Structures are given as C-alpha cells and as structure tokens.
Amino acid sequence: MADAETTGTEHAEQLSAVTTDRDGVRVVTLAGEIDHHTGDTLRRSLDGTGVPGLRVVADMHQVTFMDSSGINILIAAHTALTEAGGWLRVAAARNAVKRTLGLVGVDAFIDCRDTLEEALPD
C-alpha cells in the first residue's frame, strides 16, 4: 500500500473514479452508478491510449449499479487494452453488478476477481 499513489480523480454527478498506481498496475476505484449519464467517466478512467501493455484493475466494490452502457465500455476497454498487450480485470463487484456481468456473460471473457488483492498480479 505504501507505494500507492493517487494519479487522478474524476467525479461525475453519480460516479467517481479515483486512479492510483500499484506497482505499475492502474487501479481505478469506482464509486456510484454506471449508466449512460456517467459512462464517460468510466471510459476515460480505463483509457490506456498511448500506454502499451497497460494493466488496469477496475475496483467496483463501491459501484451500486451498472447497466448495459457500462458493459459496452468494459468490453471496449478490454478489447483495446488486450490488443495493446495489457489487460483489464474487474475486482470486487457487488451482487447487483455481478448479476449484470453474469446476465450478459461478460464475466466469461473479462477476468473478474472477488477482491482487489486477487486482481493484482503476484
């Protein structure tokens, strides 16, 4: 934890995204609701343009709701990061969000972990 450094904070009305660096992994701590009003905040926080091999963990433990626009953004980010040699993991999603991830079957190809620690590389 000692080397965690906050590198960015963004607030939409219903969603905040705090970005920290954990040993070269970008951890995006999200809090609030993800829908088409707040999607841009999520999209920007996961954007790895110009950073080849970027590894991102979206920490969702404070996300209370996510709809299909959030799914859209996660898939786009997953595709872009993977193509650039990096990856996207989703960590600590609550049941409501887990259900959405499971319903559309995204959890089968985006790596979803129960805790942030599990999502970080060894």
Place this chain on the structure above:
Amino acid sequence: MTCRPGDAHEPGASATAGPGTSGAAGAPDTRDAPGAPGGARVPLAALLEENTEDLYENAPCGYLSTLLDGDIAKINRRLLDWLGYRREDVVGHKRFADLLTVGGKVYYETHVAPLLRMQGELGGVALELRAADGSRLPVLATSTVKTGDDGQPLLIRITLSDARDRRAYETELLRARQEADRERERIQSLATTLQRTLLPPVLDDVPGLDVAAHYHIASPDSVGGDFYDLFPLSHGVWGMFLGDVCGKGASAAAVTSLARYTLRAAAVYDPDPAAVLGNLNTVLNHEYNGDDPRFCTVVFGLLTADGRGGFRITLAGGGHPPALVMRADGSADYLPTPGGQLIGVLPDAHIVTAPVHLSPGDTLLLYTDGLTEAHTDQSGGRYGDEALLDFARALAPTTASATVEALSGLLDALGTGVDDDTALLAITVPRRAGEEER
C-alpha cells in the same frame, strides 16, 4: 456617441449658431497622409465635432424637446427627415404623442409619461413613430426632464435612436427560433419514423395465440435500440424475438435493423433457436468489430403448436434479461437462461436454451431492461427484477393484452425515471370457451 444638445440652444433657439467655428468642412483633410511631405500632423481638434449646432441637427439620432404638456418646442433635422415633416408642421403644432402610432401613443401616455414625471428620466423605451407618409419607424427612446435652478421641471428632452436594425435582429432571432423549432419537430418525426421501421407495423395473427406488444420511447429526440418481432416459419411453427442493442442513435439503429432482418432470415435458414442466435452473432461480430463495437442482447423463441391447444416453446438467451411466465394458476416466475452471452462480441458467443410449455391461460412476457432499470426515486433506487416479479405475480393469471396494458401504465407512472427505451412483447394461449379460471 455623444447625443446631448447644448443647453444654450433651446427652446426656440434653432437659428442660433453654436459656439464652435464654421466646422471642419473648410479645414484641409490631411488624415489620409499622416507622413506627408511637410510632416504636418493632423490637429486633434480637426477630428472632433466643432459645430455643436450641426451635431445637434445632423446627429445619427433624433432629438426633440417638449414642454411639460408634450408640445414640441424643438426638433432636430435628422428626426424631421425620418418623419418627412417640415419644422413648421411640428414645432408649436404637435405633441410628441402625435408622432407615435396609436399603440405607441397609448403606451407613452399611460406608462412612459407617468414614470418620467416620477423618476425624472427614463431609457430604453421601444416606441413606434408614424411618419408623414404613414410608414412606421421603430425607435428606442431615452428621456430626461430638465429642471430650472429652483428644481422645477421646465422641459422634457427626448433622444430617439433608429431601432430598425434591432427590430430586424429581433425578427431574425424569432425566425431562427421558429426554424429551430421546426427542425426539432423534423428530427423527432424522423426518429419516430425510423423507430417504426425497426418494429413490425402490426404483429401477425397467430392462430391459437393472443399477442400484444408495446414500445415505450424514453426520448423523442433519439432512436433507441430495442426491437421485437413475431412471424410464421412453417405450418404451426412461429418465431419470436426481442432484443436490445447497446447504445442509442443512428449507429444503434443501423445495428437494430441489421439484427432484426438477420434474425428473420436466420430463422428461415435454420429455426433452431441456438443456431439463429449463433448466426446473428457471426453477422454482428463481422460487421461491427471496429472502433465502435456494437452488441445486442436477444431472446429468441421457437413456438410450436402442440396440437392440444398449447404451445411448446424453446427460448434461446443471448445475455438478455430472463423471460417471465405467468401461469393460469396465478403463479409467475422468471425463465433464466444462465450463461448466455451477449451477441456480437465474441467470435463464438455461448448461447443457452430453455424449454417452456404454455397451456391455455398461460402468458409469456419478453421485455427489455429499460423497465427494470428505471429510476424509482431521487436517491438512485431502480425498479429492479424483484419488483417486476412481484408485479407479475399480482397480475397472474392474466392475458397478453392485459399484461402489456398494465406494464405500459407502469412505465407511464415511472415517467422520466424511465431513461431508456423499453420494448414489451407478450403472448397468451387463450382459455378455451367455457373454461373456468382455476
């Protein structure tokens, strides 16, 4: 702009020369040649108005002074030119109000004059002058009351600026606004028309089945991505589907259209529900694998009459919220298709099927998540799956049309809380004549 006449010239002083010289007309104009031979610099005074009387008469605005009762005592040349009057027609013969249109006159006497008496000055009053030839001239009037040394009011001074440009500007503004309104109506009508092309105008009449559908538009400005259809495949066999393209607007509409026609064609090619969604997945995956990926969630059902008045249905789920079945015995439950993946993302999406049988009195509902994700309060509450199940349990036993009517009423009641389009498609196997509700 200086528009204040010299105090010394009124009233009745129109013939008196101003304190200045005979004006700039006689002075050599060297302004265009500041570096001319001889090096003569233009004296600052040459650039200034020297003749106050000339300024008064020909200023780019109208001046007049009236006595307290409104009788015109002095008027400048500019205003006379605007109106087309001679000085002798006006001075001593007309009141200021006589220069105004009927409406302007009433407005002046009931509003402007009393305020002016009270405040001693008044600006920015829009009036309309009536010229000698009957034409109208919009002006902006500024008035002050001139008082004597003892503080008693003596005169009213009025400055009139030509407001034709302003009026034209206002007219232009109004026209632009009307144009924008018309444009908005056109876009809404286009969106509505486009939306209609994405949905079947009328659902086919299925023998032995009651069918009802509803499309709830959340915003008239944009086309949503929900779609549904119900169509015959062969004798006694029908296909039905309902889905939701992630996103809104023209690009989502293009995917919606592609999805709808692909589903219909794929069902003819191979009616197996998993194969239908597999084919749609292939088409969308090839078509939209670019920078702006578009996916959809779909549920597809193959309906086969069982020959005993009921229907065997195979439902295939591609990441879509589960269908709801409301039974003749009053029970209601979701029909989950767990593990089904949304269509168009992966080259080979996992598709899950589930069988369901509808007997007389049973109703099946397909819906999109605009309903379950509708806001129910200001603090982030959503309608949710549990509320919908409770609603269905309260409805059952029911019919397709009663279900769609109740849910569209619910959508209306949720109002602006529904911020995504919602599609509903319900089918019921009607009870046989004389059959009692169990």
